[in-house]
Amino acid sequence: MSEKDMNYKVSQMLKRSETNVSNAKKSFVRPEDEEREVVAPDGSIMKVNPIYDYFSGKRPEEEKPKNGIVEKFLNWARAESIWVLGFGTGCGSIEIPPLVTPRFDMFRFGVQMRPTPRQSNAFIISGYLSVKTLKRVIRTYEQMPSPKYILALGSCTINGGMYYDSYSTINRLDKYIPVDVYIAGCMPRPEALLAGFMKLKELIKAGKAEKANEYARNFDEYKANQKKIIKDWNMPDYNW
């Protein structure tokens, strides 16, 4: 975002806080990204909405599991090959290095780290999430291919943890994205994290880790919650 845009945003923000019109429609979208009508070369008028391109606006769809034994077999493969996104969203990510190093070595359990959301199917929310990060987490989560799983670490994701009264961090993760496994602790030890992975494997093998479909099913509800706290919602509703 360029400086000019920032200035614009901030001036908008200050204007609002000065007049204290909290109910007025707020816009954090940059002027060039706003939905508008443009005149095409042939003189016709068409509507453009730069933030929403064709795919971004598409709702996620439920993807039904395959039948019987096939799905079981695939679930077994999925369970034994969990690729975790390397996105340290909070302080719990300090316990990730011990997991990939000799002391705890989670590779032997089939768990590996991947750097990009496209290639990962598990997301560790390592503790508290500030609203600013939540925005990125939602974006990242939506980019991950289904079936995808979320492990939530620590008190912060359950009920706010230490930051229950903070203006910047969310209290309950399950309001914004569906969570498969919660691990108690502040922060949980690597051993607890491994136990969480074991639990996740169990769930996958039992075919119970279908939270990505739940997200698609309750998409509107999740979106409403997300939009309630992300005041500057300047991204597409769904990022594939």
Next chain:
Amino acid sequence: MPFTAWSKIVKDPVTIKDPLNREAAPRYRGFHDNDVDECIGCGTCEAICENEAIDLVPVDGIETKDGDSGLRPKIDYGRCCWCALCVDICTTNSLRLTNEYTWVDTDPDNFRFVPGVDEKDWYEKEDGWRKPVPNYHFYGQERVEMEELPAEARGDSFIEFVKGYSKDQAQQEADRCVECGICIGTCPAHMGIPEYIKTIRNDDMEEGLKILYDTNPLPEICGRICTHKCEDVCSVGINGDPLSIRWLKRYIADQVPSEQYHEILDTQKIFKGDTKIAILGSGPAGLSTAYYLSLLGHNVTIFEKLEKAGGMMRYGIPEYRLPYDQIDKDVDYILSLGVEIKYNTDVDAKMFKKLESDFDAVFISTGLHAGRSTRIPGSDHKHVFQSIDLLRQITAGEEIMVPEKVVIIGGGNVAMDITRSMARLQKIKYGKVQTLATSLESEEEMPADREEVVEAREEGAIIDPGWGPKEIEIVDGKIKGLHVVKVLSVFDEDHRFNPKFDEDNKKFFDADMVVESIGQAPDLSYISDELKEKLELGPRGRYLLNEYNQTSVEWLFAGGDIVVGPDVIHGIADGHKAAVGIDNFLHNKKK
């Protein structure tokens, strides 16, 4: 050369083979455990928790009783940060953290549990975080010592020997309070104890006085002689000395001169209606009722048999414990609210009947002024006295017999009062003390306050408990002494009074005078038979009262020692309740 790193390939991996069952360090701060039998539900853990992770909840199978709120901490692992401040401040040392650390769940609502009550598999783990020892405390463990006159200086006079706290001392003592409120529930009058202790810390005596008068119109008196049930249950006292709540109350009252009372309590002018209420007896219950009824706008008349107001507080408690000027301070303030008092007025049955027609309601709190006798052989001798009579005479300034040797029968506070009074009188008269007190109960069971016993011994009196009086030996019309036998047990299995004696184990106490102090009885002769029939009786022969101390005769209220006691604070509580009850009664009647 970097290639030397390859030498590691021949070494075995250092990985932990089975990380899922690895034991954490012995001091590890894992999940909570609570010894629910030790825990009293004081809620200090809740107060110190910076994350508001702890709730106090009622738990099945744990009943609320004095000193135990019946609540137990419920911990929300959606909040906890495992700082263990709750363990470090736990007043009972019942809370601890085990070194278990794995809890994986799919439902976020499951992460709440009551440690020690809800089934969890880590309770059997011995290791884990406990409060560090030694000298690691979050609040003072030792009571600030109250300055007292030494036994030598106080033994020969009736001046008050407890000096009271200085400001520093009081603040230091008040600082130890953890504001749990267990005491509030236990105190019969439900005084706002933590609140007024807080005013001491803030050095705001006016606010403190207001809080005191909310529930207790006799703070000077209570601050000295209250039986302090609150201190017995004080959570600070479980692992240390209990807070000296009584002295702190006295400190507040002492700081405010009586002239300022009206101003502070905003009672220069109070509303008076046209209702009239008679109160029999000006003891704590009577005064308390009078106070609150006055505030409620009623005209109160107190009928007092004796010369001065105060009842047992004045005539039962010796001056060294409760100086008369302090009684006057409290009593005068109450009387100054427009309470009419008629001294030297003995209400008999005839007069009582008149009261019924003259007044809208009557409150009786005539107390226990009749001593009980042991009825052993020789107890009808003229030199066998009732302690209650002696104490009254001492207060009234009458001359009493002070012999060289005296034996007191009884182990209660009144017995100690008379013991210590007699010891003082002996010291004054003879320069030495030859007072002996004996009781049925053993040393541990004696109902008297521990400090009373200790102080009595300091002052030279002999306390020899565990003996049952058999006979007072009288030779030539003069008392020679008291025969006693060893008591095996005082109460039977059902906790009923049923003493058993060891007849072979005998003892003889020399005495010129014997004082009986085994309890008092009410004198309710003023109640006519006609009325008595109307009154419903509850268990143990007492009049049945509702929660407002109202008898089954709706205009008659009762309170004080005749109802429950003997105890000042119960009397005050009764007075308070009765005042509200009378007010309600009159209000309804008007309708």
Next chain:
Amino acid sequence: MTVYVKFGYTLLGLLIVLNWGFLMGATFRKIGARVAGRYGIPFYQPWLNLLKNISTRTTITHGVMYYIGPVFRLTGGVGLFLFMPMVFTGDPAGLWTNYSFEGDLILILYFQVFGMLGMALGAGQGGHPYSAMGIARGLAQHAAVELPLTLAFLSIAIQYDTFSVYKIVEAQQGGMMNWVLFTNPFAAVTIILAMLGAMGHSPFNLVKAPNEILIGPATEFEGTYLGFMQSAGSILHVMEAVLFMNLVFGGATSWIELIVKTFLIYFWSVFVGMVFPRFKIEQSVTWFFKVPLLLGFLAIIIYSF
């Protein structure tokens, strides 16, 4: 022998190569883990990863080239395989010589670049700036690797007067001393050094460095595409090793020998890669343009005159 039997054997060979590629990859990850002091992944992990990847439900697309990118990459690997004699049996039309023919060395050189170009197209359409950046780096480095490698290949071709890999292998039979390693040491050393770049291990793996850029060309690929790419990568790794085995280390007379030799050849790049950090792209280009290029020229000069 009909065409169909030959084709069957080719497929079988591809299967062996693919599985050996997976197993070798897992083995080297285990060896690396051992040096670090841990156990590492199970041996069967790559197969599971493949299964998992192709069972991914979501499929996204950025356009046609995005589909074709991994296919190109796979084609690069399969192409290398198709024209590479795997096991030397003495028979030029033998079952395991695949479709080797006179001049296949040139085709193989082309197929080495082919996969990379396909990746470039696919990654480019993926639209992620990191993909573009990674592929640009990859192509730059690949060019730097290819130059000394081509020189060494040329030198060997001149040495044996043929562009047929089969014939080069044939010429090296009959004892270790006939290997190019000893008969043409300059070309051999050039290849051994340039091989580090071709194998894509540290210090020459900036292309897919997760730290410096995200993960390079593969950033946007997921699911089946990623499975494809991984399989292609495994095949490529084995085939590169087979190529160097054939050119420098006397080829293989049995599958066992092939497996041992490719393992050792691959181990060389791991041996270096484990303990060296990675070069930046200009540094690696400079490095290849120094010693390997010089040696390559030397090898040519020696056999040209």
Next chain:
Amino acid sequence: MNEILDKIKQKYSAEDVKVQRTGLAFVTVNKDVALDAVTWLRDYEGYSHFVMMSCVDWIEDGKFQLLYLLHNPVTKTDVGVKTLINRDNPAMTSGHHLWKQVWTYQRELKEAFGIDFPGSPRVDENFVVEGWVDIPHMRRDFNTKEYSEETYFPRPGRETHDPATYMREQLYPNQPVTAKRKDNDK
């Protein structure tokens, strides 16, 4: 140390000079000369290390207290130059030219307290919060707990009991709490 404090008192009529501990002193100067004092300390007295810039909200006085904390690496002493600015429309001269990191502090203070530093680079950009529409979050009148409860819905189902109240309810049910006093004007 005392020497410098004397000088600063003399030159900038500093008030409220307090030596907190050996090597650390705080002075309060007028808003107009605060940056001059800082510059003087940096250029002439060797206080060349800029430790931090901070702000305290004295809401009851209607003032923001800005602090420039300087360290002298030679004498190992610290001087905190404080200045009070008005809480309504707060603004302060920018000091970004003095040290390279000052603009960051000013940007943070702008966001957290709403103090403006005209001319400071990027002062209007967001620093830590994004899309903030409430009053600046570090001001004392911003209640973070209230905000959190309104915005982030804490997990329901929790209830607690006060031991004193609960005990009274259990042990002495139906008992009146206190006698309500009747007032004169009734």
Next chain:
Amino acid sequence: MINKFLGFEPDKSKLPSATAKIGADLDLSSHKYQKIWLGPNHPGVTGNMAIELTVEGNTVVNAKTHVGYLHRGFEKLIERRLYVQGFPTSIRMCVAEPDTNEYLIATCTEQLSGYDKAVPEMAKWLRMLSLEMARLQGLLRGVPGQGGTFALGLGVQWGVYLRDLILDRFEELTGARVYHMYIIPGGVRGLLPDGFKERMEDNLMDIDDFIIRIRKLMFHNSVFKTRAKGLARITPEMVDKYGIVGTNARGCGVKRDVRKDEPYLHYDKLDFDPPTDSDGDIYARTWVRWQELIQTVDLIRQIMAKMPAKGDIKAQMPNVLHWQIPKGETYVRLESGRGEYGMYYVTDGTDKPRRVNLRGPSYTHAIALLEDLLVGADVADVHAIMVSLQTCPPEIER
């Protein structure tokens, strides 16, 4: 204006002009530049932050640090907490080396309430031990971590393993692995457990071995030298201008170490000399940190040898539930693994602090300094530069 008050003219020629822009003003629509984001979801970024890079080909022409992804509003939250409740909150301000925060908040409250003299001797030594152990575990990640930025993962693997051993010792001593919550206002929360010193010595021997290995692996490594030497050079002139502290300053020859300059606890009783180097580039900084690793191991040995066998661990303090501190303010600093780490603490006479402000070294290193050092650097070096400055985002945004 200035003359009126001062009678002197500040040397303005040394200063950048007052209207200077931070960063270049680029025309992005020229298509010469591309904008790429490094982070927050990026394995190369320390913690959770983002750098917005404008690149021209492979070269960075402008960089902007974006923080706030880890913002929790600690300073606001501590204003709502009692003095004793501050420490569990404060330590989460930096996850890499949390003990420094514990010490700072404890010392600030002690100084302002006048209990700083009452802290028992034993507690002081234990505080020092935990601080040095924290430094050690930080360095065990940091030193090989610099190699890790250049993809030398092996050193990281060994280092993090050894760090884990130190965390085990922490667990024994303090009861927790990462957030120790050990230093409390008035003292510490536990004595050394039995056999602690022996087990610690075992680990230190392993670390000695590691120190030699890492030297061979990193500092004798030609590729590492090629990449690290001459990269992101800090000159001594920059030190005061940017407020550079700690190993970053010592790497260019400016010897600043709070432990030496203003000894706190019992650092004056220990024998050590902070290492320096003159080059100021990444290699020099890493080299200084490697030397510091040796020194920290030595310091821990010294502390364990010199500390008393037993003693009180906590001073007698007022009841924590209503502990009030009179109005006052102070600034306390210490030398963390990343440099001067300080806390400005204001009390107003109530039972809660008025204002707590943390001065983390990353605040200056990762914004003003990093943004300037990145200009002209290769995109592939961004991560290395960021790590070499020991960026720790949570202490920037708190």
